[in-house]
Amino acid sequence: MTLLLDGRAVSEKLRARIKEKVESFVRKGFRRPGLAVVLVGDDPASVVYVNNKRKACKKVGIESFFYHLPQDTPEGRLLSLIDELNKDERVDGILVQLPLPEQIDRLKVIEAIDPSKDVDGFHPQNMGLLVAQSEKGFIPCTPLGIDLLLRHYGIEVKGLNAVVVGAGFIVGRPLSLLLLWRNATPTVCHVYTKNLKEHTLKADLLVSATGVPGLIRGDMVKEGAVVVDVGISRVGGKIVGDVVFDEVAPKARAITPVPGGVGPMTVTALLLNTLKAYERHLSSTIKP
Ligand code: NAD
Numbered sequence: 001m002t003l004l005l006d007g008r009a010v011s012e013k014l015r016a017r018i019k020e021k022v023e024s025f026v027r028k029g030f031r032r033p034g035l036a037v038v039l040v041g042d043d044p045a046s047v048v049y050v051n052n053k054r055k056a057c058k059k060v061g062i063e064s065f066f067y068h069l070p071q072d073t074p075e076g077r078l079l080s081l082i083d084e085l086n087k088d089e090r091v092d093g094i095l096v097q098l099p100l101p102e103q104i105d106r107l108k109v110i111e112a113i114d115p116s117k118d119v120d121g122f123h124p125q126n127m128g129l130l131v132a133q134s135e136k137g138f139i140p141c142t143p144l145g146i147d148l149l150l151r152h153y154g155i156e157v158k159g160l161n162a163v164v165v166g167a168g169f170i171v172g173r174p175l176s177l178l179l180l181w182r183n184a185t186p187t188v189c190h191v192y193t194k195n196l197k198e199h200t201l202k203a204d205l206l207v208s209a210t211g212v213p214g215l216i217r218g219d220m221v222k223e224g225a226v227v228v229d230v231g232i233s234r235v236g237g238k239i240v241g242d243v244v245f246d247e248v249a250p251k252a253r254a255i256t257p258v259p260g261g262v263g264p265m266t267v268t269a270l271l272l273n274t275l276k277a278y279e280r281h282l283s284s285t286i287k288p
Helices: 007-027 044-060 075-087 106-112 124-131 141-152 172-181 196-200 262-285
Strands: 034-040 063-069 093-096 161-165 185-189 205-208 226-229 233-235 238-240
Touching: 007 044, 007 141, 007 262, 034 044, 034 075, 034 262, 044 063, 044 262, 063 075, 075 093, 075 106, 093 262, 124 172, 141 172, 141 226, 141 262, 161 172, 161 196, 172 185, 172 205, 185 196
Parallel strands: 034 063, 034 093, 161 185, 161 205, 205 226
Antiparallel strands: 233 238
């Protein structure tokens, strides 16, 4: 029987614990944790993601502050907003929804965020701490969510051949570093990889994060592999992943569904990172 890695159910449990923790701080008289969510423009997928994140915050008692800027916002305006949010004591985490319009340099924006509020984990300082395997940093939300999901089901990645398809800065690249931290043997494939199937067939753990629907077919997967589908694409009004589920699931030991797999875990990881930032901000501001 193939094990379904149910991100929704695991998220529910983890979010209940986050809520309990938040409420226990509030009962002790502390302010609520705060997450600033910044959206530039009206990209429909981004609007959905931002709304999901804000709803998830509300449910666990995290305050969210929403800043919706027009598509033609100059880079300087966004940078000055980030500067304000860096100084705002109600704000523990700052999330700037990607992608940004083309007049804005993504790296400049990421670098402007105070690393102690960078709950997305994209700031070079946090990326460096990921390379250094330090708990001091923030791990990007999708890789962290996948790590939590696998741990929840007792899937030990240590020693596994882990093949990550997709080397994007948000998922594939940081995930391969996290897998290395967890003592797996990662291989990272991308659009220029020759003979993708040769690599994927060696995977004990196969993660696909490309956004190419139907990329991973049944004949590309080893019998008994654990398969994690990160892809989100809209095809004919339906949300689909990178993996052809019906072909791959019968061969897999465990697999994530799309939707309901990695997506909710990403949001849960964001809540956890925000709580971590909050706890650190509190302990640095409370005077003995
Ligand atoms: P990206 O564009 O930054 O990276 C895509 C990667 O896929 C690149 O490295 C590219 O080389 C590779 N790729 C493209 N076509 C390929 C092919 N035919 N064969 C092999 N590799 C190929 O994208 P991203 O931001 O990393 O996102 C990837 C996917 O994950 C998207 O569908 C995105 O919507 C989804 N995503 C999901 C979540 C979630 O929570 N489930 C979170 C973030 C991103």
